[in-house]
Amino acid sequence: MDSLSAISEELAEIDGQIADIFRALSNGFQKLEKIKDPSRQSRQLEELTEKMRECKRLIKDFDREVKEVENRNSPDSNRMLNDKKQSMIKELNSYVALKKQYASNLENNKRVDLFDGPGGEEENVLLASSMSNQQLIDRGNEMLDETDQSIERSKQVVQQTINVGAETAAALKEQTEQMSRIVNELDSIHFSIKKASQLVKEIGRQVATDKCIMALLFLIVIGVIAIIIVKLVNPHNKNIQDIPGLAPPAPARKLLWDQN
Template identity: 75%
Template sequence: MDLESVNPELAEIDGQVGDILRALQNGFQKLDKIKDANRRSRQLEELTDKMRDCKRLIKDFERVVKDIAGSTDPDTARMLHDRKQSMIKELNSYVALKKQHASENKRVDLFDGPSVEDGFGEENVMLASNMTNQQLMDQGNQLMDETDQAIARSKQTVQETINVGTETAAALKSQTEQMSRIVNELDSIHFSIKKASQMVKEIGRQVATDRCIMALLFLIVAGVIAIIVVKIVNPQNKNVPNIPGLAPPVSRRLLSIVEDI
């Protein structure tokens, strides 16, 4: 029975599941030919993603089957059930293959020598099942030594990082103190400039006052000199006031009277 005639959505989901299952089949066939552990891991990850998509589609298939259960006859319902079980069975077979390859990858990661990409041939790759107890012990000891060396390098890196952090913190502290001193000096300079500006203003005011006084004294002295000059030149001028301490000139008539006496 054609699924298109039963439900178009079911037919579409069935086609998508079929495409994914064929892709899984081809992917696992290619996986058997891949020798590099890193490439095998990437291939397994891609196949795992496809299996997740297939599982989701099978759940969608089951959901649609439940939605149309009331409108389908027993034969159609049985056919849909068998189709779902077939998809689940095939997907489970690929899940088992994935687990098998994943376990093989773990053994290869644990007991492999360098990979082909590192410049060594595949003859250096040895599975644990083909190794003697002594080889296993030697390989394990070598891995432990490499792990200890890696841990020692990590500790050294951490210590160097701590030292750099300590030096950086000390440098930052010194720079902070220096900046604080600079700020204090700038405040002191600003205060000195402000004080000097005030003093300049005071001196300017004092100089202006002194100039006014000197100008006034000059005017007084000039006035006194002018009066004296006028009195000497024209002693009969009544408009010119007498200056205290300066006696008026003695007339000739007064002098002749004094002589007669």
């Protein structure tokens, strides 16, 4: 630890954490040997596995820190650090192998004997070697019946799943058709709005034209009224003599024999 502190405080701290985990793993496996309950053994193995994962992460941090300070160290220091890392990996692998061994033993203990019955410990003690042929046949028939029932339940579950899938597919198809109809209706509405907009523009142009015509007629009527007023006020005005209906009547022509 002191030599690591002289090289890097970070390396010394990581080394201390790894050493603490190794002590915890050693104590944990010793405790595991005394546990007889399979469920407690399983929980203890899970805790030890979590500690081994943490140790693996710390070893990676240790290796990364070693590479960062490698250029500043002497060859002897680098060799010492590499040996330290290899020692950590070797010790961790030994605990991993021990964990696999315990896990395998625990799995073997959990296996149920082929001829174990559901009636309790007294039936579990009954082994195949102590059974008669008829008992073996009866037990085999019971297991076949249980297997058939399990298969039948599985078929029912599969059929229910198929039915739910078919209903879901039908619902999706109906929704897709409904969405397609909505899209078509939206296209129709858009087309109608476009036609209505064009019609409004045409009506607007016609109204503008009609307004121009009405304005022109209004001006003509105003002009005629003005001329009539002027004629009434000044009937001898020569400028409006030639306007039809406003000029004074022409003098009566005298015949030649009337003069004679």
